[in-house]
Amino acid sequence: MDIPALQASWRDVEEVGDEAVLYFYSHLFTAHPEVRAMFPISMATQRGRFFAALGRIVSSVDRIGSDPSFVQQLGRDHRKFEVVADHYPAAGASLLATLQYFLGAAWTETLAADWAEAYGVVAKIMLLAAEENEMDAPAWWEAEVVGTDRRSIDVAVVRLRPTRPYEYTPGQSFAVEIPQRPKLWRYYSPANAPRADGTIDLHVQIVAGGQVSTPLARQVAAGETVRMGAPIGTALTVADQFRGDLLMVAGGTGLAPMTAVVEQLDAEWRATGANANVHLFHGVRTQWNLYEHGFLTEMAETRPWFRYTPVVSEEPTFRGATGPVGAVAARAGDWRGYTALVCGSVAMVEHTRDELTGAGLAHTAIRFENFDPSGAADAAPPADTGHEVPTWR
Numbered sequence: 001m002d003i004p005a006l007q008a009s010w011r012d013v014e015e016v017g018d019e020a021v022l023y024f025y026s027h028l029f030t031a032h033p034e035v036r037a038m039f040p041i042s043m044a045t046q047r048g049r050f051f052a053a054l055g056r057i058v059s060s061v062d063r064i065g066s067d068p069s070f071v072q073q074l075g076r077d078h079r080k081f082e083v084v085a086d087h088y089p090a091a092g093a094s095l096l097a098t099l100q101y102f103l104g105a106a107w108t109e110t111l112a113a114d115w116a117e118a119y120g121v122v123a124k125i126m127l128l129a130a131e132e133n134e135m136d137a138p139a140w141w142e143a144e145v146v147g148t149d150r151r152s153i154d155v156a157v158v159r160l161r162p163t164r165p166y167e168y169t170p171g172q173s174f175a176v177e178i179p180q181r182p183k184l185w186r187y188y189s190p191a192n193a194p195r196a197d198g199t200i201d202l203h204v205q206i207v208a209g210g211q212v213s214t215p216l217a218r219q220v221a222a223g224e225t226v227r228m229g230a231p232i233g234t235a236l237t238v239a240d241q242f243r244g245d246l247l248m249v250a251g252g253t254g255l256a257p258m259t260a261v262v263e264q265l266d267a268e269w270r271a272t273g274a275n276a277n278v279h280l281f282h283g284v285r286t287q288w289n290l291y292e293h294g295f296l297t298e299m300a301e302t303r304p305w306f307r308y309t310p311v312v313s314e315e316p317t318f319r320g321a322t323g324p325v326g327a328v329a330a331r332a333g334d335w336r337g338y339t340a341l342v343c344g345s346v347a348m349v350e351h352t353r354d355e356l357t358g359a360g361l362a363h364t365a366i367r368f369e370n371f372d373p374s375g376a377a378d379a380a381p382p383a384d385t386g387h388e389v390p391t392w393r
């Protein structure tokens with residue numbers, strides 16, 4: 001397979017934009033009208049989500065060999081759409097038809113064969129993982145909303161209690177569907193390590209026009225039921241025996257997976273006395289969005305291994321660190337030897353990665369997820385969180 005050719009041809013089709021997206025869905029829904037019901041009734045705000053993810057992942061097929069776990073998780077997660085084996089050739093055919101239509105003469109037999117092979121590799125891993133999972137887990141979980149704690153104008157903490165056991169690793173995410181917005185699944189990250197009572201807290205950024213996060217924070221009442229997809233994501237998880245030093249850089253509600261990992265490490269420290277050094281930078285625009293300030297300050301005061309720096313970007317009078325969180329974190333220490341976990345909007349993650357590599361951290365030491373539904377998913381930036389699909393790194 002000629003991977004650079006796959007990626008170059010995907011970039012060409014991405015440049016076409018909306019027209020390619022429309023072509024893809026028209027092709028898919030005309031050839032297979034039965035799959036239309038899996039997608040939201042109105043696709044106006046998010047029609048690019050599936051198509052963009054599909055092309056990006058398939059054209060990066062070479063990365064799957066070393067670690068198929070993300071694609072396996074994606075396959076299990078797709079059970080919530082009620083995707084079955086027959087749907088895979090259908091989506092593959094529409095993807096290839098779209099590429100063929102827009103690439104014109106550049107669509108050679110060799111390129112077509114490479115795309116078909118790459119799609120086949122990804123589809124097979126997803127499908128096998130989904131099938132193996134059928135015995136052990138439901139296609140989705142139901143969870144009762146326990147309550148919502150409005151922490152600031154912009155942020156709410158929503159507590160869920162799944163009706164059956166839900167296993168996840170701190171740092172992972174899952175998709176949520178609320179009764180008010182059928183088929184509009186959005187990803188959130190549990191903000192806590194698994195608890196004995198099974199409850200899970202979500203940090204929800206409220207943004208004007210946000211299609212899911214805003215009603216999740218404001219309308220979904222205690223006692224209502226939401227659906228949850230399978231846990232997904234590997235970038236921000238930390239193995240139980242991890243002993244290296246961690247630099248955590250979070251933007252806004254990108255804090256959620258960090259607090260979950262901090263709780264995981266804390267439990268280990270209390271049990272064994274051993275821990276990594278962790279320094280967490282939480283960046284927000286205005287200080288009232290430091291919505292976990294109390295908890296994190298207390299942790300920093302009582303845990304010898306934990307440091308916390310709040311960073312505010314749009315309030316020069318803030319009596320603490322000010323500026324973009326990535327720049328503040330990069331300047332704050334010598335991070336060589338550290339592993340960095342970064343989570344926030346696409347722009348925040350990109351900026352932080354640049355700053356950290358500029359400060360001497362290797363690319364391979366920086367692990368990240370974008371929590372940013374800005375693009376197609378919800379309203380305009382700064383975006384609610386749910387985040388875009390967990391990123392393919």
Ligand code: HEM
Binds near residue numbers: 054126183
């Ligand atoms: C290689 C095969 C596939 C890959 C890599 C893939 C990947 C993805 C990804 C990453 C997303 C999440 C996008 C997001 O929420 O931001 C997604 C969404 C989705 N996928 Fe797939 N998928 C595949 C096959 C399929 C098939 C065969 C179907 C069924 C026809 C399907 C149905 C959907 C639906 C309904 C969504 C939600 C779309 C929306 O919210 O608008 N996928 N897919």
